[in-house]
Amino acid sequence: MLEVFAQALLERETLDREAIEMLERGEMLPPLEVPEEEPLAASAAAAAPAPVPVPERSPPPLGLPGGEGPLPGAAPGVHADDEDEPLT
16 A cells, blocks of 8 residues: 555655545546647746836844833842742
8 A cells, every 4th residue: 555655655745635535445546637838939928927126125124112211120029039939
């Protein structure tokens, strides 16, 4: 059974739920639909990338509020040596 799944995945790369159920029942999967190829000149013209506009530079982001001063200290009543006591 595992070899059947492996072969189907090699051919199709993905299996949907219906395909997995078909393989579990021992049924063959329908042939893959291969899209018709366009002439090379038409597909090359369609595949030509459009020019990408270059965005204007935005101003640098503003700092966070309160970022200019010193860092805040510990909350009142909380000390680093109070390890055994629960924080309130």
